[in-house]
Amino acid sequence: MNAATRSPQPPLTRSVEDYLKSVFHLTSQGGFATTSDIAEMLEVAPPSVSGMMKRLSETGLIEHVPYRGVQLTPQGRRAALQMIRRHRILESYLTSKLGYDWGDVHVEAEQLEHAVSEKLIERMADALGEPRYDPHGAPIPTAAGEIEEAELVTLADIAVGSSVVLREVGDENTERLHYLAEQGLIPGVQLTVIDRQPFNGPTIVRLGDGTTRVVGQELALLLFCRPVDGE
Amino acid sequence: MNAATRSPQPPLTRSVEDYLKSVFHLTSQGGFATTSDIAEMLEVAPPSVSGMMKRLSETGLIEHVPYRGVQLTPQGRRAALQMIRRHRILESYLTSKLGYDWGDVHVEAEQLEHAVSEKLIERMADALGEPRYDPHGAPIPTAAGEIEEAELVTLADIAVGSSVVLREVGDENTERLHYLAEQGLIPGVQLTVIDRQPFNGPTIVRLGDGTTRVVGQELALLLFCRPVDGE
DNA sequence: TTTGAGATTTAGGCTAGCCTAATGCCCTGT
DNA sequence: ACAGGGCATTAGGCTAGCCTAAATCTCAAA
Ligand SMILES: [Mn+2]
Ligand SMILES: [Mn+2]
Ligand SMILES: [Mn+2]
Ligand SMILES: [Mn+2]
DSSP: OOTTTOSSOOOOOHHHHHHHHHHHHHTTTSSOBOHHHHHHHHTOOHHHHHHHHHHHHHTTSEEEETTTEEEEOHHHHHHHHHHHHHHHHHHHHHHHHSOOOTTTHHHHHHHHTTTOOHHHHHHHHHHHTOOSBOTTSOBOOOTTSOOOOOOOEEGGGSOTTOEEEEEEEOOSOHHHHHHHHHTTOOTTOEEEEEEEOTTTOOEEEEETTSOEEEEOHHHHTTEEEEEOTTO | OOTTTOSSOOOOOHHHHHHHHHHHHHTTTSSOBOHHHHHHHHTOOHHHHHHHHHHHHHTTSEEEETTTEEEEOHHHHHHHHHHHHHHHHHHHHHHHHSOOOTTTHHHHHHHHTTTOOHHHHHHHHHHHTOOSBOTTSOBOOOTTSOOOOOOOEEGGGSOTTOEEEEEEEOOSOHHHHHHHHHTTOOTTOEEEEEEEOTTTOOEEEEETTSOEEEEOHHHHTTEEEEEOTTO
């Protein structure tokens, strides 16, 4: 009887939890997560990733194809989704109940996610009314481990003349989030693309109040939108 | 320039934080914390404590007198009080804002105390109105690192006929806390000792509503009281 | 088909924290 | 004064996670 089949499993370490989340995010579009992508995301050296991948495949949390990359097993995926639920509930709670700025919650949640109990997360979720999205618009997995998969398009890909709803923005960069909030570019806002400059130039959008914003290509690639019905 | 004088210090680890808290509690009546007392409190083997004491004295957090025990340095005391503030604010918050039972908060706080930021603790404290006592009646250190030192007496030492206010109870045992809550023996309640059986027998107290309780010696030793003014 | 750049893994090393077994210190009781 | 019990420390070993340097694999370009 080996480690992968022995039960009950010892609790996952902080590191393991973060590795699993990384693999989840890196494989969300399908395919493998590569050693160097994981290393970059977690800010560790590639050999550290190789070492951890070895341990994680021995415990049955990932499938490792040498020199190709890794994918989560069903068990690994379950654990990753649980961590993502924790993270996003925490971000939501800090924002709604403790007056946190949406630019600051990610860093705090990155630590707390490893220390909170299941019970605390469910109490927070309950206090919030079982939110479905975190403050940055990312879907919150259910306690049962299900997550909404929406097909979103980046603002940079929206044709001039089309209207969209901004659904989700990346949550890792505090300054970027502050800037977006200043500009009123927050999830839920409706935008109409009124122009786009050539050569990967900025996209110009009109907000509901008639004001316009000039969004550079780099930023436009990080604003995930859903086309508005009937457009 | 050695480790003790180099600055800024690296953040303390989870283990170090728990060791410092233990030393604080074990020296709160003065004197030294012994290796075996620390080992018992943290549920580790004595040699693990010896090893950690070596590291902590090298970093200037404790003073170690070989074969005698340890005491906190001012720096170690500051760190310990910060952790105790975190712990007690967390217990208060979980109880007041998330409907936690007072018997369950200790275990949760024991983990969270290592993951929360200073900022989060201050937001929680603010949301609670800067509480001065945790749910078990223990004083909460201020953000500046000051803690109230009250001279409390255990119920077992109160003379028959005297009245007291129950101020503080130990928070480590969930079942004990549940039992105390059932009996109405919670901090703030006024008690009059109406009898005590000999040979370390139980203490009989009357509550404000006229009902009585029979409190065994073991429990009476853990109920910390303040004599009522003018008695 | 060969080759080389780039990615990955292996080799070897380090620290923090834990353990058990062996040794050493301290103090009390005779 | 000293023996012995009990506590503390030292010795030696282990795992998780990290690192750098060296070896190895892969794949696309020549
Ligand atoms: Mn986040
Ligand atoms: Mn994390
Ligand atoms: Mn507690
Ligand atoms: Mn703790």
